[in-house]
Amino acid sequence: MTSFWDLKHQLSDAINSHDLQRVLDLYSPDAVYVSPAGVAEGHEQIGWIYEQFFKGFPDLHLTAWFEVEDSDNPAVTEWTITGTQTGPFLLPDGRELEPTGRHIVLRATCSTFVQNGKISTHREYYDQLELFVQLGLCLTKID
Template sequence: MSDFEEVTSRMVNAINKHDLGALTRCYTEDAFYMSPSGKGEGRDEIGSFWALFLDAFPDLQLTPWNKMLSGDCVIMEWILTGTHNGPFLMPDGEVIEATGRGVTIRGCSTRAFRNGLITMHCIYYDQLELLTCLGARLSLSQPR
């Protein structure tokens, strides 16, 4: 097993066990993280993003279904499932309180590595798919 595959396996296991300490140790001290929820730099900020997501979905499970290595980068397609039983912080600062609804989100992420740890992690998923699962309604703001 390559270092990339080993760190990816540790990351997935930490997410599924909700072990925030083990999860953040998968990243370099100066790692960069980007997702629809926002951007973070360094282990502490990255840990904050994961903590918010794990709090919102306390039974969250990540199931990888396709991985590809390319140089020092891993591309992974996955399915995320969970129940919305905690507050979910939106990128604009609005909070969606627990709905008790189940979510299933398909997504993809890319991770670059340095010295056997994740140095860059970009997550992509359909935000509308997540909001629809939560029962959120979109409203169009009219220009002023």
């Protein structure tokens, strides 16, 4: 039987290898993915979110540095996300950010909930403003 932590480690491996099908195989068909970028429901929407990161950051890599070992469900991990934006990246307002060549380093944490041997909910937390500043974007005044 696959443990919650086995699924979490498989997810990390699939993300680091940019294997979208393998990522989606770990999620239940009606899973929910929550992140600063928004809420995605089901394989199609969840896959779309991962695709945006894989396209924008072809070298995207997660490095786990802390796992809450006495927690099974959810499996909670803190990690560092790194990558270089060498591909187009979709911004929240619908614009596409052309490749900047900038390297990002984000601190993140996530909680992964499992039901019936699949990920039912994955909640990813990182500072979206930190991401955008590292990509060279800045806040503008709205009149």
